[in-house]
Amino acid sequence: MVTPVGLTARTAAAAIRAGISRVRETRLRDSQLRPLIAGLVEDEYLPPLDGELLDSMRGMTSRHRRMVLLAAGALQEAAAGSERPLPLILALSESYPWGEPVGAAFLEHLAVQSRVGLALSASQVVRQGRAGGLVAVQLALELLATRRAEQVLVGGVDTYWDAFLLAKLDSEERLKAQDRLTDGFIPGEGAAFLLLKRAREAGRQDRAPMARITSVGTGQEPGHRYSSEPYLGEGLAQSFRQLFERLPVPRTKVRCVYAGLNGESFWAKEWGVAYLRNSQHFELGFRLEHPAEYTGDMGAALGPAMLALGAVGLQRGYRQGPCLVWSSSDREQRAAVMIQAVTQ
Numbered sequence: 454m455v456t457p458v459g460l461t462a463r464t465a466a467a468a469i470r471a472g473i474s475r476v477r478e479t480r481l482r483d484s485q486l487r488p489l490i491a492g493l494v495e496d497e498y499l500p501p502l503d504g505e506l507l508d509s510m511r512g513m514t515s516r517h518r519r520m521v522l523l524a525a526g527a528l529q530e531a532a533a534g535s536e537r538p539l540p541l542i543l544a545l546s547e548s549y550p551w552g553e554p555v556g557a558a559f560l561e562h563l564a565v566q567s568r569v570g571l572a573l574s575a576s577q578v579v580r581q582g583r584a585g586g587l588v589a590v591q592l593a594l595e596l597l598a599t600r601r602a603e604q605v606l607v608g609g610v611d612t613y614w615d616a617f618l619l620a621k622l623d624s625e626e627r628l629k630a631q632d633r634l635t636d637g638f639i640p641g642e643g644a645a646f647l648l649l650k651r652a653r654e655a656g657r658q659d660r661a662p663m664a665r666i667t668s669v670g671t672g673q674e675p676g677h678r679y680s681s682e683p684y685l686g687e688g689l690a691q692s693f694r695q696l697f698e699r700l701p702v703p704r705t706k707v708r709c710v711y712a713g714l715n716g717e718s719f720w721a722k723e724w725g726v727a728y729l730r731n732s733q734h735f736e737l738g739f740r741l742e743h744p745a746e747y748t749g750d751m752g753a754a755l756g757p758a759m760l761a762l763g764a765v766g767l768q769r770g771y772r773q774g775p776c777l778v779w780s781s782s783d784r785e786q787r788a789a790v791m792i793q794a795v796t797q
Contacts (some may be wrong), residue, residue, distance in 0.1 A: 632781025641749020
């Protein structure tokens with residue numbers, strides 16, 4: 454994992470647990486000439502661009518290049534020790550009306566920069582933004598269940614550090630300002646990857662599993678942020694309902710939630726709807742975590758990052774499972790994943 458608060462899963466988890474934040478004023482200014490606040494990975498902690506990519510990266514956006522650099526170290530961490538090329542299901546930001554922020558060759562560029570063997574023909578990109586990483590988990594589980602793969606890498610990478618994108622978000626009054634209370638979010642960036650295996654396969658490997666996935670649910674929100682339909686919070690509630698229906702019995706009530714809340718009340722409303730409709734599945738006094746408070750909104754990396762944070766907490770014993778992780782995209786996609794400690 455690569456985040457503004459840590460360059461590995463364990464260091465990021467420790468920093469967030471300690472309440473360390475790395476959001477700060479930047480050199481960019483909003484339409485009111487206030488410094489924009491963001492959670493950024495300092496350039497000194499990013500690797501130099503691999504020499505093999507100098508030619509092929511010409512013509513790529515600065516955002517494409519930065520995301521390749523953000524993702525490389527996180528992918529190396531997740532794939533460490535793998536002896537064969539692995540399929541990767543990668544979540545990226547949603548498509549924009551003004552064009553794709555990331556080029557079609559992103560996976561090839563990431564493979565070169567990270568020096569991780571990827572089975573590119575079996576890999577795919579999920580351009581669904583904040584919920585995309587959890588959707589990627591569902592796709593990976595399908596590959597494992599049908600034995601089309603023994604192991605699958607899933608993850609997400611994103612950055613809001615793009616002047617055009619930030620100007621667009623500022624024009625929509627979505628960014629949090631320093632000098633006043635606002636209904637807005639702090640843009641961030643990061644990358645997070647997970648190596649998924651079937652239970653029997655994990656038991657044969659040298660690396661002990663950190664957690665196990667017990668259920669996944671997805672949904673579609675007709676009244677999403679850029680829709681003219683009424684916003685009723687149906688999509689996230691649908692994700693929760695599907696997740697709980699798929700849980701094996703006996704079912705243990707949720708003790709911890711990693712929420713895709715980023716400071717915008719929009720997401721708090723649908724979380725409230727989803728929780729109230731499924732409250733019988735939650736323990737009283739469950740713990741609520743929202744890591745974007747410390748890192749800024751990491752976009753497509755947020756879902757995988759929260760899964761990794763939850764897995765570290767379960768493995769080290771300071772989080773009690775089951776842990777429910779959910780995230781919502783700006784457009785219709787919603788998703789949720791349940792994880793438990795390996796021994797539960």
